[in-house]
Amino acid sequence: MIFSLDHLSVRHPGAAASGANGASALRDVTLAARPGEQIALIGPSGAGKTTLLHTLAVALCPSQGNVTLFDNDPWELSSSARHALRSRLFLAPQTPPLPPRQRVVNAVLAGLLPQWSIWQALRSLIKPIAPVAAFEALARFNLQDKLYARVDRLSGGERQRCGMARLLISKAQLLLVDEPLSALDPTLSLQTLAVLQQEAGARQATLVCSLHQVELARTHFPRIVGLRDGAIMFDLPREQVTDGMIDALYRGVNEVESGTHFDDESGVGLSLTDSATYTPRC
Numbered sequence: 001m002i003f004s005l006d007h008l009s010v011r012h013p014g015a016a017a018s019g020a021n022g023a024s025a026l027r028d029v030t031l032a033a034r035p036g037e038q039i040a041l042i043g044p045s046g047a048g049k050t051t052l053l054h055t056l057a058v059a060l061c062p063s064q065g066n067v068t069l070f071d072n073d074p075w076e077l078s079s080s081a082r083h084a085l086r087s088r089l090f091l092a093p094q095t096p097p098l099p100p101r102q103r104v105v106n107a108v109l110a111g112l113l114p115q116w117s118i119w120q121a122l123r124s125l126i127k128p129i130a131p132v133a134a135f136e137a138l139a140r141f142n143l144q145d146k147l148y149a150r151v152d153r154l155s156g157g158e159r160q161r162c163g164m165a166r167l168l169i170s171k172a173q174l175l176l177v178d179e180p181l182s183a184l185d186p187t188l189s190l191q192t193l194a195v196l197q198q199e200a201g202a203r204q205a206t207l208v209c210s211l212h213q214v215e216l217a218r219t220h221f222p223r224i225v226g227l228r229d230g231a232i233m234f235d236l237p238r239e240q241v242t243d244g245m246i247d248a249l250y251r252g253v254n255e256v257e258s259g260t261h262f263d264d265e266s267g268v269g270l271s272l273t274d275s276a277t278y279t280p281r282c
């Protein structure tokens with residue numbers, strides 16, 4: 001498995017400080033993925049998609065349950081080992097945190113930072129170390145002419161694809177992508193999704209992608225996870241996801257049973273049985 005989450009609950013630090021009951025952004029989530037799987041995360045606003053991606057990216061510590069990532073519990077590791085583990089994944093947030101005055105070439109090359117020493121990183125800021133790699137990554141999104149543009153001169157959609165180009169040049173084996181199409185028109189959405197999926201397929205990386213475009217999720221991803229109120233409502237191959245399930249997910253019709261998982265020979269969607277909980281260590 002690339003990752004497995006076992007009866008996981010997550011509270012945002014702000015929510016925990018308020019002491020509000022039931023404020024967990026994720027509740028009792030059990031989910032696992034194998035190398036090369038491509039999973040769409042769907043669900044209404046506030047369902048917990050971003051929280052799940054951030055938990056997989058080891059940016060949020062669970063309040064209950066276990067997380068295993070590349071055969072390690074990241075929260076049992078030293079901070080340097082955890083840092084090394086994080087270099088094996090890439091989180092592309094919905095709004096990429098690109099410094100406004102930075103050149104696009106440097107913003108894209110930041111995808112190589114986990115592989116670089118501090119000296120290489122500093123040197124690259126003065127004279128980009130791998131401009132050809134950045135050019136080629138941008139070219140896959142038709143942005144090659146923006147190589148030396150400033151980030152704050154890009155449109156929202158260009159900035160979003162610049163973040164995707166950063167993902168392309170990373171060496172990550174787990175690609176976590178949060179609403180990559182939110183600033184893109186329908187044609188660019190299809191092209192961008194195709195590039196992401198081709199790249200994940202080519203490197204046999206696991207792709208987990210949150211999407212509000214339900215039909216795109218259903219036509220392009222082999223496995224669909226539906227989240228609502230922090231819980232998994234279904235985790236199914238796309239052929240088994242019905243219109244009724246989608247209606248229930250978004251309109252509150254009580255048609256899907258919470259915690260439905262599937263467990264076929266391919267091993268996707270395995271339910272995990274060991275439900276040991278632990279005191280939060282972070």
Ligand SMILES: Nc1ncnc2c1ncn2[C@@H]1O[C@H](COP(=O)(O)OP(=O)(O)OP(=O)(O)O)[C@@H](O)[C@H]1O
Pocket residue numbers: 012013014015024025043044045046047048049050051052
């Ligand atoms: N920093 C935070 N502090 C406290 N609560 C938060 C924080 N971020 C998110 N939440 C809460 O956690 C829950 C899940 O939010 P999350 O952003 O994961 O949902 P989402 O499915 O990604 O939504 P969207 O589709 O609107 O991006 C929501 O109730 C939200 O209000």
